[in-house]
Amino acid sequence: MASVTHSDSGSSALDRFPATSEGWRSFPAPAKLNLFLHVIGRRADGYHLLQSVFQLVDLQDTIELRVRGDNQIEHYNPLPGVDPEDDLTVRAARLLQSHANITAGVDIRVTKRIPMGGGMGGGSSDAATVLLALNQLWGVNLSRQALMTLGLKLGADVPFFIFGRNAFVEGVGEIMTAHDTPETWFAVLHPQVHVSTPAIFKDERLTRDTPSITMRDLNVAATRNDLQPVALSQQPRIAESLKWLSQFGPARMTGSGSCVFTICASQSEADRVVSLVPEEMTGFVARSLQKHELSEFAEQ
Numbered sequence: 001m002a003s004v005t006h007s008d009s010g011s012s013a014l015d016r017f018p019a020t021s022e023g024w025r026s027f028p029a030p031a032k033l034n035l036f037l038h039v040i041g042r043r044a045d046g047y048h049l050l051q052s053v054f055q056l057v058d059l060q061d062t063i064e065l066r067v068r069g070d071n072q073i074e075h076y077n078p079l080p081g082v083d084p085e086d087d088l089t090v091r092a093a094r095l096l097q098s099h100a101n102i103t104a105g106v107d108i109r110v111t112k113r114i115p116m117g118g119g120m121g122g123g124s125s126d127a128a129t130v131l132l133a134l135n136q137l138w139g140v141n142l143s144r145q146a147l148m149t150l151g152l153k154l155g156a157d158v159p160f161f162i163f164g165r166n167a168f169v170e171g172v173g174e175i176m177t178a179h180d181t182p183e184t185w186f187a188v189l190h191p192q193v194h195v196s197t198p199a200i201f202k203d204e205r206l207t208r209d210t211p212s213i214t215m216r217d218l219n220v221a222a223t224r225n226d227l228q229p230v231a232l233s234q235q236p237r238i239a240e241s242l243k244w245l246s247q248f249g250p251a252r253m254t255g256s257g258s259c260v261f262t263i264c265a266s267q268s269e270a271d272r273v274v275s276l277v278p279e280e281m282t283g284f285v286a287r288s289l290q291k292h293e294l295s296e297f298a299e300q
């Protein structure tokens with residue numbers, strides 16, 4: 001077990017994230033897009049076996065952390081509708097604290113920019129950022145694999161953000177192969193509806209037997225998001241957004257929705273698409289990232 005420490009000095013990885021005079025450090029939590037998502041089976045415990053390419057994008061939440069000398073974990077600005085004890089940032093801190101027998105605590109502030117229930121992995125990314133940052137701030141020094149295993153207890157998307165690179169993802173979300181993707185601009189629409197991930201996976205109409213593919217044979221044009229037809233039938237506003245975006249190119253949903261996206265040839269093309277978004281929809285431009293900014297916070 002790691003020794004207890006709340007000293008965050010002397011660590012070069014933290015130098016890029018300087019503390020304010022009040023002791024807060026700010027860390028990014030990037031969003032993801034699922035370039036495709038196939039459901040290839042279902043485990044006995046009900047979880048689904050997936051194949052997907054996860055793409056990091058530059059839309060980010062900000063997580064501010066301040067180490068405490070006592071063992072309290074305090075959320076300073078709880079999200080509307082989310083009990084602080086259910087917030088994935090608090091759950092991530094508690095999980096690491098008990099796993100590594102840490103006696104220090106942490107204060108947490110979250111600035112949300114990633115739409116909640118949008119299929120862009122916001123809560124999972126927030127949790128991954130807390131695990132990565134506290135791995136340094138508390139001097140836990142868990143390996144990347146150990147942090148990924150711990151993160152999976154919080155959500156199927158958490159291991160990807162700890163992995164920190166674009167990836168071909170399999171299993172229930174825990175088997176990762178690095179997959180380099182080209183520099184890309186995305187126009188993303190948020191249909192302003194919240195999709196419940198369990199409700200999509202539970203739906204009896206869900207296709208669960210898409211044939212397995214290999215990364216070598218991957219042809220993204222021949223892929224799809226198997227969760228999309230179910231999400232569209234549960235939430236007609238997603239279908240409207242998809243129809244609107246499809247004027248500009250092939251469009252699809254990310255994760256279990258509700259956000260939909262299309263790949264654009266340039267930043268100016270993505271800007272143009274987003275500038276045309278009708279008033280009743282919300283759109284934004286996202287740029288691909290190659291790496292998570294905190295990827296060196298865990299050793300290989």
Ligand SMILES: C[C@](O)(CO)[C@H](O)COP(=O)(O)OP(=O)(O)OC[C@H]1O[C@@H](n2ccc(N)nc2=O)[C@H](O)[C@@H]1O
Nearest residue numbers: 046047048124155156157158172173197198201255256
């Ligand atoms: C659909 C994706 O967004 C793709 O990136 C993720 O697989 C979902 O990840 P997540 O939001 O972190 O999901 P979790 O919080 O782990 O799971 C929510 C619920 O979705 C279902 N679930 C999730 C992942 C998975 N591989 N199979 C499932 O059946 C389970 O019913 C689970 O109770």
Ligand SMILES: Nc1ncnc2c1ncn2[C@@H]1O[C@H](COP(=O)(O)OP(=O)(O)OP(=O)(O)O)[C@@H](O)[C@H]1O
Nearest residue numbers: 087088116117118119120121122123124126157255
């Ligand atoms: N820090 C957090 N940020 C966002 N949601 C959180 C957080 N902590 C807990 N939650 C809960 O998780 C739910 C799903 O949030 P999230 O934004 O991660 O969905 P999502 O992007 O659809 O996820 P995914 O792509 O992983 O399926 C929220 O509605 C909220 O109740």
